[in-house]
Amino acid sequence: MPFRQVRACFGVMFTVLTLLAASSVSAAEGEHDLVDRLSNRIDASLCDAGDGESLRAQSVAATSGQRSSVVAAIFLDCDAEERCRLKLDVRQPGAGPRLFLVDAGAVFRGPGDADFVPVPNQRFVLEHQQNTLEIDALPLRSGRPKPPKNSPLKVAASNSAGLLTVLRTVQRIETEDAQRLRRYVKEAGGAFTVDTFVDNEDVRAARWMLWTKGHDGQPQARLPLEVVRFALYAVTSEYTINEVADWFRTFRQMDMNPAIAAAGDAARRVEFVLERAGLNYRIFSPNHADYHFNRGVTAYQNSDLDGATKAFTAAIAKNPNLVPAHYNLGITLYRKGKYADAESALQIATGLDDAGAEVFYNRGAVLFRQGDKPSAARMFRRAIELNARDPEAGVWLSKADPEGKTAVKTKMPTKKKLR
Amino acid sequence: MNMVKSLVFVFLASGCGGQRLAELKPIEVEVEVQPGPAATPEELARTVPPLRGLARRLPLVPIELVAPEAPADPEPGFKDP
Known part of the structure; x- marks a missing residue:
């Protein structure tokens, strides 16, 4: 092959590689230009240094095009079952719309070591330059005192590989797995149910999920909140089936036997999440x-x-x-x-x-x-x-x-x- | 010269983006305190070999666990205005 042609081939190759490199600099792999993730959109005014052990310093949101930033966070309340709500003020330079995704990693800190973890996969559309969001959250550890209503919150980053793994596994189950499980779900009378004679691991998982209609009209899956909660507490508070039963007795005022039955039912689903996360789920219940x-x-x-x-x-x-x-x-x-x-x-x-x-x-x-x-x-x-x-x-x-x-x-x- | 710039760009870009595993602080293993029953007088007097301690609790989270990458963003369902 003549030298001129060889030189031209190399030139094309390098151009292609340059373009690929350029695209990876502008948006990290898996990130969409119109989607902002909570964990990396925290304004400097909210960043907490953490305690250096379980929580490390939250990184400041880098200014990047039209991306939004969380500029204020307030604790609203927790109900009797420790389902909590936080209020976030989110600002964006442009008029939107942008999708704001609650992902894993950020921990909201209130006075008195009251820490909260947002429930992953919540999605909000930012349509204005200033937006107020109410997000669902869980206490990082069960049974801790809650701060007064409207307490300001700071944000630290979780340093726990186990916590991040569980929350990202929940994200994956509700998105990537759900796409596979949709085939077993049928809509009837406005509700979605699992309608199949097949019995395998996928179908069992599909039956555990809560199915609703997404914005695209397709079935969308969420894990029951108590499954996310107990998987979270398994990592942060060494919960096993025994503590789950105690939780049902404390927070749902169940008697001993119904609490044990409820804990047994929850344990199967929690172990599913822990196993998918690559954790030793066998320490959770007496089946193992x-x-x-x-x-x-x-x-x-x-x-x-x-x-x-x-x-x-x-x-x-x-x-x-x-x-x-x-x-x-x-x-x-x-x-x-x-x-x-x-x-x-x-x-x-x-x-x-x-x-x-x-x-x-x-x-x-x-x-x-x-x-x-x-x-x-x-x-x-x-x-x-x-x-x-x-x-x-x-x-x-x-x-x-x-x-x-x-x-x-x-x-x-x-x-x-x-x- | 352009080819040189491209090469440099490629090498720089290959190091950017993505979660750096080194940012996660390694989980320190706590030395487990095992009070339990005391050693027998013969073990303390070393007339018989002292027994080795109990095997530790099995952890939920493996010590060497590294959190996976975050899943890809969902499609927003609307276009860039």
């Missing part, structure tokens, strides 16, 4: 081993050894391969003085694939106590194989087997004489 395992740890820390034994046993029943459950059961039984049972639990643990050095060490400790020093030595030796820097295993190996009788003898290869 991890939940019982965590209950056992709490019981042990409260010196409730019978409760811990029961919980770790329940965890093992749900997942017999959960090494930490066998391990912790062994420790609990040891503390109860049941050394033979402790050794049995730790024996099972050492037989599982994920058993680490500490499992072998503890089994060695129990065997040593029982007087079986050769077996203890073999366990300490295995612990050292798994962790050469184990601080105690070497010490106790030398005490259990001072003459090295349990060491595995490897035959040195004999040298062949060359003829």
Whole structure:
């Protein structure tokens, strides 16, 4: 190919790349020129420095074309079920219209550490230069005192990967997933219902959503607010199904049994969101081993050894391969003085694939106590194989087997004489 | 010269935009206090090996979790006036 043609090809290539680069500078990927996201449109006057741990400084809205800015935020109220409302003053340079999207990331801070998280995916059309919006919000943590009505709010940015992940997952479920789930939804008498004989994960999710007609006439999906709430509290307040049941008793004045039933129903939906978010949803309800395992740890820390034994046993029943459950059961039984049972639990643990050095060490400790020093030595030796820097295993190996009788003898290869 | 400018532009642009993962502060792991039952007198006297502590609670949020990118903006449903 002549040099002139080669030069022309490269010229075209670089021009195309330049145009692509230019377009990415003017609008970040996924951003629409007519859509403003709450999390990056906060005026400097509202930005809070955060506490440096859970909340960091909110970045100031950069001036950018016709984009709007939130210039004031006020706490309005919370109802009896902690559904809260905030009022925002939003200003834009032009006359609009622009779409204002409530997304994830901003945390509104009131006096007395009252923090609020806006419910994601709320949309407003800004038609004037000055706009007043009332947005739905949830307390960042349940049960905290609320500020007085009309308290001014500042805005910080969440520093919690878990919180951001949950809220962005809610956004995705209500937008991207909903586009896929629409196929199962039919309109009848002005209402939308899931109308299908199919039973799969998508259909179950579609049945949990609240369907309304969007501005384009298509079904639009929202997750029930209590699902968003409990997924949020799972991350911010360590909620499990137990705390959800307490919430129903406190905020909906339910009796114990109806509250437990409501919590069980909510748990399925909350676990759906947590699983989609890539979090360990198995700690949330008693359907899973991890939940019982965590209950056992709490019981042990409260010196409730019978409760811990029961919980770790329940965890093992749900997942017999959960090494930490066998391990912790062994420790609990040891503390109860049941050394033979402790050794049995730790024996099972050492037989599982994920058993680490500490499992072998503890089994060695129990065997040593029982007087079986050769077996203890073999366990300490295995612990050292798994962790050469184990601080105690070497010490106790030398005490259990001072003459090295349990060491595995490897035959040195004999040298062949060359003829 | 124009080609050089274009190259520089491309290299600059490739570093801009999008959420920078480094902005998120790493979640610090708290050392868990495990009061629970005390060690036995034999463990304290070191006549038997002291038992290793309990395995910790399983967390909801993995320690190494990085939040995903925000989803794309919806279509506004109206055009630029």
